[in-house]
Amino acid sequence: MLKNRTTLRDLASTIRSKNAGVDHITFDIIFKDRAAFERVRDSGVVTPETVAALFNIPRERITDFVVFEPAKAIKFTLRRLRPSGSPGESDVFGSQHYPPLFEVEVP
Amino acid sequence: MDAVTILCPTGHLGFTPLEKGSFLAGCDLRPDVIVADSGSCDIGPYPLGADSQASPPAWQRHDLEVMLLAARRLGVPMIVGSASDTGTDRGVAQFAAFIRDIAAEHGLAPFRMATIFSEQSREALLARLADGVPILGLDGRADADDALLARTDRIVAVMDAEPIARALRQGAEVVIAGRASDCALFAAPLLNAGLSPGTAYYAGKLMECASFCCEPFMGKESILGKIREDDIRITALHPGQRCTPASLAGHAMYERRNPFFEHVVSGTVDMRNCRYDAVDERTARASGAVFVPASQPMVKLEGAGKVGERRLAIVGIRDPYTIENIDAAIAWARARLADRFGPSEQAGWTVHYHLFGRNGVMGELEPTPPANPHELGIVVETVCRDADRAEEICALAARNLFYARLAEVKGTAGTAALMADEVLVGKPGYEWTLNHLLPVRDACEVFRTEFHMVDGRARRAA
Numbered sequence: 001m002l003k004n005r006t007t008l009r010d011l012a013s014t015i016r017s018k019n020a021g022v023d024h025i026t027f028d029i030i031f032k033d034r035a036a037f038e039r040v041r042d043s044g045v046v047t048p049e050t051v052a053a054l055f056n057i058p059r060e061r062i063t064d065f066v067v068f069e070p071a072k073a074i075k076f077t078l079r080r081l082r083p084s085g086s087p088g089e090s091d092v093f094g095s096q097h098y099p100p101l102f103e104v105e106v107p
Numbered sequence: 108m109d110a111v112t113i114l115c116p117t118g119h120l121g122f123t124p125l126e127k128g129s130f131l132a133g134c135d136l137r138p139d140v141i142v143a144d145s146g147s148c149d150i151g152p153y154p155l156g157a158d159s160q161a162s163p164p165a166w167q168r169h170d171l172e173v174m175l176l177a178a179r180r181l182g183v184p185m186i187v188g189s190a191s192d193t194g195t196d197r198g199v200a201q202f203a204a205f206i207r208d209i210a211a212e213h214g215l216a217p218f219r220m221a222t223i224f225s226e227q228s229r230e231a232l233l234a235r236l237a238d239g240v241p242i243l244g245l246d247g248r249a250d251a252d253d254a255l256l257a258r259t260d261r262i263v264a265v266m267d268a269e270p271i272a273r274a275l276r277q278g279a280e281v282v283i284a285g286r287a288s289d290c291a292l293f294a295a296p297l298l299n300a301g302l303s304p305g306t307a308y309y310a311g312k313l314m315e316c317a318s319f320c321c322e323p324f325m326g327k328e329s330i331l332g333k334i335r336e337d338d339i340r341i342t343a344l345h346p347g348q349r350c351t352p353a354s355l356a357g358h359a360m361y362e363r364r365n366p367f368f369e370h371v372v373s374g375t376v377d378m379r380n381c382r383y384d385a386v387d388e389r390t391a392r393a394s395g396a397v398f399v400p401a402s403q404p405m406v407k408l409e410g411a412g413k414v415g416e417r418r419l420a421i422v423g424i425r426d427p428y429t430i431e432n433i434d435a436a437i438a439w440a441r442a443r444l445a446d447r448f449g450p451s452e453q454a455g456w457t458v459h460y461h462l463f464g465r466n467g468v469m470g471e472l473e474p475t476p477p478a479n480p481h482e483l484g485i486v487v488e489t490v491c492r493d494a495d496r497a498e499e500i501c502a503l504a505a506r507n508l509f510y511a512r513l514a515e516v517k518g519t520a521g522t523a524a525l526m527a528d529e530v531l532v533g534k535p536g537y538e539w540t541l542n543h544l545l546p547v548r549d550a551c552e553v554f555r556t557e558f559h560m561v562d563g564r565a566r567r568a569a
Contacts, residue, residue: 014357018149018361018362019148019149019362020362020363020364021148021245021246021364021542022148022152022409022539022542023245023246023247023248023539023542024246024364026362026363026364028357028360028361030353030357054474055472055474056472056474057472063246063247063364064364064365066360066365066366066367068356068360068366070352070356070359070381070382070383071353071356071357071359071360071366072353073356073357073360075360075365075366077364077365078472079246079247081471082538083152083538083539083542084148084149084151084152084539085150085151085152085153085537085538085539086152086414086536086537086538086539087414087415087417087457087459087488087490087536087538088457088459088470088488089470090461090467090468090469090470091468091469091470092149092150092151093149096468096469097468097469097472100469100473100474100475
């Protein structure tokens, strides 16, 4: 492991995913303090484009992207290909889709 | 005006049993009303479509009993919404029966109960479509047509606070509501107390998941809301929890696409200018929500339809060569299935191979390139209209992995481990067919309220 490499896992107190209705999964990255929040907010490593690239999906599937100051959080939502709980789906609550965010490197 | 105080013990009544300690501590503070939501679409389309429930009846009764006994002892209203996970008519009737049963068991003095039904018939909606009323797709869905409704087995409409507030004004002391916006259950008594819809719905939005808006993370613990106009104070009641500006703001964005807007039948709560600050060690305050009334009231419809019978099998792979070539093995298995049962789409069957160890959790959204784990767990999921055929297809889909033809396989006595040579009967597969909006005349139009006197003493005597 490289030293001095900082990731979202280091800077966030909460990284979670959950259904937002039946057609979307929403992701919340809540930071430990304002400095960490502002560092990531201003770094450009978490944007609609970067998260779309992270999940290998077209930018259009990121339906919402919000920097939520009161919670020191960044939030985005993606559209599922099929509604939650349809046959073939594997995460009915959408609650285990956040781990790819852990290793996003923050300058 | 005095503050209105609301006690909320759980974010999903019955899903797991509520914790009594913090609830009784909340009762000691003499709340004006006790409120809990009991439903969610997070549990998937099966419970709605099959008109079943996700929570065990014993836990639902437990939570209702704890709440009802407290509400009657304190002499305050109790409001429960989205009865029995889905809010169908079955759920409302089931909870109403629990209430009568609990009242009889404890010999409770007479009280007035309202039941509010929100189920919608397919025929009524087809008739609206025929009249030219659109059923508008949400979240990028197409508008509903006759074919979509034909694929839908059960439909509920999502009420806002108006039908509940009306029932309370007509003297209901216990309200059992069908499908409702979670925040509406809290907003109803607040609207009746003269608070603005912005404050009322926003308070509900913050309180609907009980202790989830506090920290550290705990479920099923009670919280108390103390609400004045544009001044909502939430207190954690579990001694190990606190409600902080950060926890409250963090919750404001939970489970929603966007933290700034909440849509209900009558309008939209605009939360863009909300503020959060600390009041004391366990209490935070929120303010700043604005309600924008809808020019055209729109009720949300949720509907689910059956896709087919489901069968499951569990298969393990240990041979590194097979793991490396699992895509080829599955392609071979699928080709054999098509040979026997016809092309999947035309013949009306589907097989999903869930590869745990590769992308079994995230499916198409898994960004990690396939590694070669030392073992691979495969759940074979089969869906077909006909149950016997689903069973046969599932058995062959699993056994085809056992006989997979790969050029250099060394284990020629079987290329997979069958956890058991067994096909498991799954619940039928359903899908969310309706996530739509229906324009309505007013916020109460499609909901039906009934009143009942519940006399536990008479019932016990009899």
